[in-house]
Amino acid sequence: MTARVLVVDDILAxxxxxxxxxxxxxxxxxxxxxxxxxxxxxxxxxxxxILLDVMMPGIDGIEVCRRIKxxxxxxxxxxxxxxALDQPEDRVxxxxxxxxxxxxxxxxDISLFCRIKSLVRLKMLxxxxxxxxxxxxxxxxxxxxxxxxxERPGHVMLVDLRDTSADRIATALxxxxxxxxxxxxxxxxxxxxxxxxxxxxxxxxLEPDRFDGLRLCSQLRSFEATxxxxxxxxxxxxxxxxxxxxxxxxxxxxxxxxxDRQELLARVNTQVRRWRYTEQLRSSVKATIELAIxxxxxxxxxxxxxxxxxxxxxxxxxxxxxxLSVLAIDVxxxxxxxxxxxxxxxxxxLQELAVRIKMHTRSIDLCCRTGGEExxxxxxxxxxxxxxxxxxxxxxxxxxKSFAVGKTHAVPVTVSIGLACLGDVTDSLDxxxxxxxxxxxxxxxxxxxxxxxxxx
Amino acid sequence: MTARVLVVDDILAxxxxxxxxxxxxxxxxxxxxxxxxxxxxxxxxxxxxILLDVMMPGIDGIEVCRRIKxxxxxxxxxxxxxxALDQPEDRVxxxxxxxxxxxxxxxxDISLFCRIKSLVRLKMLxxxxxxxxxxxxxxxxxxxxxxxxxERPGHVMLVDLRDTSADRIATALxxxxxxxxxxxxxxxxxxxxxxxxxxxxxxxxLEPDRFDGLRLCSQLRSFEATxxxxxxxxxxxxxxxxxxxxxxxxxxxxxxxxxDRQELLARVNTQVRRWRYTEQLRSSVKATIELAIxxxxxxxxxxxxxxxxxxxxxxxxxxxxxxLSVLAIDVxxxxxxxxxxxxxxxxxxLQELAVRIKMHTRSIDLCCRTGGEExxxxxxxxxxxxxxxxxxxxxxxxxxKSFAVGKTHAVPVTVSIGLACLGDVTDSLDxxxxxxxxxxxxxxxxxxxxxxxxxx
Numbered sequence: 001m002t003a004r005v006l007v008v009d010d011i012l013a014x015x016x017x018x019x020x021x022x023x024x025x026x027x028x029x030x031x032x033x034x035x036x037x038x039x040x041x042x043x044x045x046x047x048x049x050i051l052l053d054v055m056m057p058g059i060d061g062i063e064v065c066r067r068i069k070x071x072x073x074x075x076x077x078x079x080x081x082x083x084a085l086d087q088p089e090d091r092v093x094x095x096x097x098x099x100x101x102x103x104x105x106x107x108x109d110i111s112l113f114c115r116i117k118s119l120v121r122l123k124m125l126x127x128x129x130x131x132x133x134x135x136x137x138x139x140x141x142x143x144x145x146x147x148x149x150x151e152r153p154g155h156v157m158l159v160d161l162r163d164t165s166a167d168r169i170a171t172a173l174x175x176x177x178x179x180x181x182x183x184x185x186x187x188x189x190x191x192x193x194x195x196x197x198x199x200x201x202x203x204x205x206l207e208p209d210r211f212d213g214l215r216l217c218s219q220l221r222s223f224e225a226t227x228x229x230x231x232x233x234x235x236x237x238x239x240x241x242x243x244x245x246x247x248x249x250x251x252x253x254x255x256x257x258x259x260d261r262q263e264l265l266a267r268v269n270t271q272v273r274r275w276r277y278t279e280q281l282r283s284s285v286k287a288t289i290e291l292a293i294x295x296x297x298x299x300x301x302x303x304x305x306x307x308x309x310x311x312x313x314x315x316x317x318x319x320x321x322x323x324l325s326v327l328a329i330d331v332x333x334x335x336x337x338x339x340x341x342x343x344x345x346x347x348x349x350l351q352e353l354a355v356r357i358k359m360h361t362r363s364i365d366l367c368c369r370t371g372g373e374e375x376x377x378x379x380x381x382x383x384x385x386x387x388x389x390x391x392x393x394x395x396x397x398x399x400x401k402s403f404a405v406g407k408t409h410a411v412p413v414t415v416s417i418g419l420a421c422l423g424d425v426t427d428s429l430d431x432x433x434x435x436x437x438x439x440x441x442x443x444x445x446x447x448x449x450x451x452x453x454x455x456x
Numbered sequence: 457m458t459a460r461v462l463v464v465d466d467i468l469a470x471x472x473x474x475x476x477x478x479x480x481x482x483x484x485x486x487x488x489x490x491x492x493x494x495x496x497x498x499x500x501x502x503x504x505x506i507l508l509d510v511m512m513p514g515i516d517g518i519e520v521c522r523r524i525k526x527x528x529x530x531x532x533x534x535x536x537x538x539x540a541l542d543q544p545e546d547r548v549x550x551x552x553x554x555x556x557x558x559x560x561x562x563x564x565d566i567s568l569f570c571r572i573k574s575l576v577r578l579k580m581l582x583x584x585x586x587x588x589x590x591x592x593x594x595x596x597x598x599x600x601x602x603x604x605x606x607e608r609p610g611h612v613m614l615v616d617l618r619d620t621s622a623d624r625i626a627t628a629l630x631x632x633x634x635x636x637x638x639x640x641x642x643x644x645x646x647x648x649x650x651x652x653x654x655x656x657x658x659x660x661x662l663e664p665d666r667f668d669g670l671r672l673c674s675q676l677r678s679f680e681a682t683x684x685x686x687x688x689x690x691x692x693x694x695x696x697x698x699x700x701x702x703x704x705x706x707x708x709x710x711x712x713x714x715x716d717r718q719e720l721l722a723r724v725n726t727q728v729r730r731w732r733y734t735e736q737l738r739s740s741v742k743a744t745i746e747l748a749i750x751x752x753x754x755x756x757x758x759x760x761x762x763x764x765x766x767x768x769x770x771x772x773x774x775x776x777x778x779x780l781s782v783l784a785i786d787v788x789x790x791x792x793x794x795x796x797x798x799x800x801x802x803x804x805x806l807q808e809l810a811v812r813i814k815m816h817t818r819s820i821d822l823c824c825r826t827g828g829e830e831x832x833x834x835x836x837x838x839x840x841x842x843x844x845x846x847x848x849x850x851x852x853x854x855x856x857k858s859f860a861v862g863k864t865h866a867v868p869v870t871v872s873i874g875l876a877c878l879g880d881v882t883d884s885l886d887x888x889x890x891x892x893x894x895x896x897x898x899x900x901x902x903x904x905x906x907x908x909x910x911x912x
Contacts, residue, residue, distance in 0.1 A: 002673070002674040002705045003677070003678065004678040026670050026671065026705055027674065028677075028678035125581065125584055217482070218482040218483065219484060221458045221459070221484075222460040222504075224502060245482075248457065249457060249458045285745070288745050288748045288749070289745065291748040293744070304747065
């Protein structure tokens, strides 16, 4: 793990000290000696992390942090505030300004490297999610800014053998978070993985003599549901080895006992806020991808997705000597439905049709709306005989029950279906779709509300 | 760094040995004792990495690997083949089957943990990119499978002080890769970052007495262009400390001198193939996002994107007491162009219009095609006076020069433009778009080919 670190401090000796420590550990170091230079250096050098002194003439560290976090181009860069030990209120102000972590002067080496590594590791993951669609800074369809991420209380699990200590911690956090106390570490990982609402932070009060907390961390990291969940550990000052090991395993943050309540709250807030930012990015990318490949009216896949994936499916199945079938489905006299009952009714029909199609297909089948009233289904590992049975069943289920289009209104709907099956190895996406379409036209010609098979 | 590891070996003692070593380092271990059980365990336990013995009765390790890599659901899981020292041909077969790495029995602890950590670290990044749009396993619009990623030769940089050693390495790789030799390590990072075609692998032949190879690794990791580029180092057997440090910094792979040519080629192939798989995922996600937010005809943003981002922009600008302007643009008599010259000509007009709009806007402006012949521009930090000037300039540039729609054909085109500006703090997306539209209708009423401002 290495990274580009921006060190900001107005005292040259402090800058040089941090620069030397970081360089010796093979970090690339950039420096700035006041707030304005720091902001300029950020845009020029794009650091992975910023160590920011609080007390500076001109714009102080708090204000620099606030500006970094207010700018969508820089808000993802972690900021570690460097505060004097006797200025605990600086931490609260730093947190309010959006700082990601705190270090106290004189800076302890373990804290320094561990906190940097943990933040940089997380940034590498979020960088993958901050995908730009083009030369501008568009990141999919992000609709909320991360400032809104602290409105709900955090959903926190606390693993602590001692009820009294757990109570103290829960009380310290109660103003902002909901704490679920688990006093049996052997059950914690399973409970966390099975939780209906995922935990946003897991605090583990380590007691090396009484249970193997590292094993618990490792279990949490190996379950899919909890592998990204932030973990904060509470350790005794003499448990240096355990601490280092935990940080190496990917534990996100730690606090030494006796636990300072202010600092605990600050660190918990930060972990939860950062987690929510990442989850937001993740769901934004996910939602954007969903928009690109689905039809917004019915929720089925769109033509673009059909074309992109049917090609792959054909290659996969024909290489393995397996077959697949394609159904081209078209609503009969759809224009008349629109003209008679209005476009809203037409839309309702299409939505209900999508529901009935889904009811008659398996999860491995690919259901697409490819145009106005046209649908295509792809049924993997299904030959023409089996596909005919499915198509006929689907046709009947549509014709047999009118479609509700309003509270009291229902319209009869029928569909025509054309069937085609994967042929020899030279078969292609275009050819099979064309054969299904030709069969569909035949079904229309022969009187609609029927299934026709491609001759080929 | 921790992970779920599947250990596959038909000899119980081997399974137990690896299980004990991995457990002691807090990896979660799952085991299987034959090929079929292994395939079943993969689907059930979703391991992060698989250690696979080659020699097994029934389906051997090579075949298990082939099946893992042929299945789109499992091909992203790294596979490390465990081979006997005296069976070098197993490595070549393993590679051909798609294995990601090799370990030789008896397994050395450093190799074991370093290779696992390096592969798991990479998997965590690709997992972020393998975003599922819904309950199925759709990963955006991936159009190629990773099997096709080894057709082109790899673009490899080799940093080596010695020309003779560099020649030997280049020769060993020449069959499959293009090797660019750099003999001055101090220039390597800059050269790699500035390369027109990005390098797909950087091989560094470490000589701790003559240059600081770790510094070079750290520089490469700090440049945006090379931070994800795989690095393979060549080290002497007595440089254990340097090796450990390098692996801790995120170097992807290593080889001990004297370099075995077969193994070198195998490891280079694997790094390049894996890199291409990741890049493919990245560009697939990127392309899918682009499809979701852009208009395919003109390449401008679509209405969905406008609505998602204009809301953010309005909030951002009105919170800061700044302004922005919105231009609603509509092509005059567009139906007549379509009717007279055909739809293709209509499409050409819209494309050319997008080009002229782009020419008259800054990179920070948001240009959207919101419907058939309707466009919306958003100009941040621009008041009504400045926006009027820009709108008038744009209108003129369109009216003054006919639009080419074929080799010989050109049609005159004019547009009407409605202008609105951000009002007080209660202003919203809907309101400002509505005002721009009303101004657009006024421009149409007043005779078209003109700019009208919203009264509000």
